[in-house]
Amino acid sequence: MTGDLDRALLIGTAVLLVAVAAVRLSTRLGLPSLLVYLLIGVVIGESGLGIPFDDANLTRTLGFCALIVIIAEGGLTSRWSALRPVLALSATLATAGVAVSVAVVGVLVHLALDLDWRLALLYGAVLSSTDAAAVFATLRRLRLPPRLVATLEAESGMNDAPVVLLVVLLSAEASGRSWWHEPVIVAYELVAGVVVGLLVGGAGRMLLRRAALPAAGLYPIAAVALTVLAYAAGAAVHASGFLAVYVAGVVLGNARLPHRRAILGFADGLAWVAQIGLFVLLGLLVSPGELGDAWAPALVVGGALALLARPLSVWISALPSRAGRGLGWRGQAFLSWAGLRGAVPIVLATIPMARAAPGAGRLFNVVFVLVVVFTLVQAGTLAQVARLLGITAPTEATEIHVETAPLERMHADLLQLDVAQGSRLSGVHIDELRLPVGASVTLVVRDGAGFVPGPDTRLRTGDSLLIVATAQVRDLAERRMRAISRRGRLAGWFGEDGREAPPGRPRRRRRASGRPDKRS
Structure with missing residues (x-):
């Protein structure tokens, strides 16, 4: 027993240290770090060093735990002043946009791969979620307009909730209930998740500001524990736990809490550990020998997603939103291309595997290949696409x-x-x-x-x-x-107030009033 524990600790710490060192290497090479983590998992797996692992249930459980930490860190580090102008657009992308993406991918997969409707829609649901870890890690290294970054970060933090619900519903056997039952359940869980997140975040903010904890190191632990509590409380009342985590994180992260910097640093470190562990675990689960047959369907599904489903979902979501229309075609084009897929779709693909749904094994392999291809193509070209569209913002603080x-x-x-x-x-x-x-x-x-x-x-x-x-x-x-x-x-003389201009569109200059602005 002790020997097994020692070996597990040796392997675990070695993997963690190699993964930490790989972050710097991947940055120098321009490769997304998640690919390095996946590769580490494949290397130490059954096709490499020979560590056997095929437990989809455990992967799903640990994956959900990692996603809770990653989403919590995203909420804690999001600024409300940047989120507020794009909240409606991000919420629409995370709900109506997801529905459009699922429908478009489902139809095209049904026609192209001759799959039954439930499995085809399951493909669309699994792939409709943008990955919070990939978005946060990639976008914060680029000089982009704050409106675009905030939209993508908020969307990635919110769209996990409806997508998880859809995947669970589509993975289950037909219930025979009325057609309106599932939409009502999804709507309830989303609204209840927001309410739970606000309540837990608000109560936690008051407690942390008034509590006099005996050690500074307890504040970061308490803050992260509150976000986990939001997930558990949401699950207890059959609400969306992921949405509750994100909302609670935003509330706590924008409060003036004691030792706020230590809280953010602690959450960032936990998120890195969660990402590393999650991607390595997913690399362990995959069987490289079975991926050969997944390339062709992966390219078909990926083409449908990148060239039609994502742009259409962004365009439809932007129509009713003033912020969305203000982005212009350049900003909407970047939103379409920057819908990064990472660990979330792979984790979601383990749900039908754990339930032994028909076609679940092939679905997992297709999603794994697709995530690798998308990460290489999309994440590696975001900076070039931003420059091509003329939406870079090198002077942003x-x-x-x-x-x-x-x-x-x-x-x-x-x-x-x-x-x-x-x-x-x-x-x-x-x-x-x-x-x-x-x-x-x-x-x-x-x-x-x-x-x-x-x-x-x-x-x-x-x-x-x-x-x-x-x-x-x-x-x-x-x-x-x-x-x-x-x-x-x-600047004041020319009527320039410094408000953020829509990407790709210069601000309209007001006519000078005839006297200079005192601030200039």
Whole structure:
């Protein structure tokens, strides 16, 4: 017994350390890290080092546990100020968009692969969920308009809930109930999941702000435990636990909690462990010898999903939303291409396997191949697609997470901004920025050397700025820097307020009023 435990610990820690080291390697090579994790699982599996593993039930259970942690981290690190303008669009993508995607893929798979309707729709349901881990890990490395990033992150955090419900319903045997029963159940579980998440998140926020825990390390544990509690509470009342986790995470993550930075850092570390463990486990479960017959149907299903189902679901979801229409065709095209698939579809494919549904084994192999292909093609080309569509935002400020107590006590954030080629920030002096009270440029990095700027320091193309801003003025500071980047030091004179412009569409300039803005 002790020997088995020692071997398990040896293998587990070795895999974890190799996976951590592989993150840096995959970044240098430009490969998504999830592929490296899957490869590690395949290498140590039955076709490699010979570790046998074929327990679909255990994979599903552990996969759900990992998804809870990953979705919780996504909610905790999401900013409400960025989510609020795109909430309606993201919710529509996660519900109506999912329904459109399932229907389109189901019809095409039924016709192309000659599968029965239930199995064809199951293909569509399993593949209709974008992966939160893949989206969070990929998009936060790119310089994109905040509206696009927030839309994709919120969609990936919310669409797991309806998709899981659909997969469970389609994997079960026909119940003989009325046609309207399932839609009503899905609607109830989604609404109840939101309510549970709000209640748990709100109660947890009050408790953490008022509690005087004896050790700082207990706050991160309590915060993550509250998100898990949201899942359990949702499941207890037959609500969507995944949606409850995401909502609770957003509520907690946007509250001014004690040791907030430590909470976010702890959640980020847990999410990495969950991703590594999940992808390695899925690599273990797959049998590489059975994947040869899955390539042809995977390409058929993938083509239907990428070229028709996803673009159509984005277009239909954007129609009733002002935020969706404001994205323009460029933003909608990027949303269509950036619907990343990762571990979630593979985990969902284990549900029909665990229930021994007809065709479940082939479904798992097809989904596995499809996720690998999509990850290589989509995640590897997102930066190029963004540049091709003209929606890159090199002058957008990005938040830097640092574990420093003074910033936490001051309720401040540290932002990083680059003076890109063509930015009107070049040539502007520090005192001409007119940042709001509570925000200040604290460091300029130029040609690899950093220095503290003075009021007469003149910015140059290629400079990197570090800006400290209190929570109250963070958004104002970002808008001011965005305005000057577009219109220069006289941004206020030209009516530029720095609000985010729809991707690919320049802001309409207001006619000058005849007198300069005092802030300029």
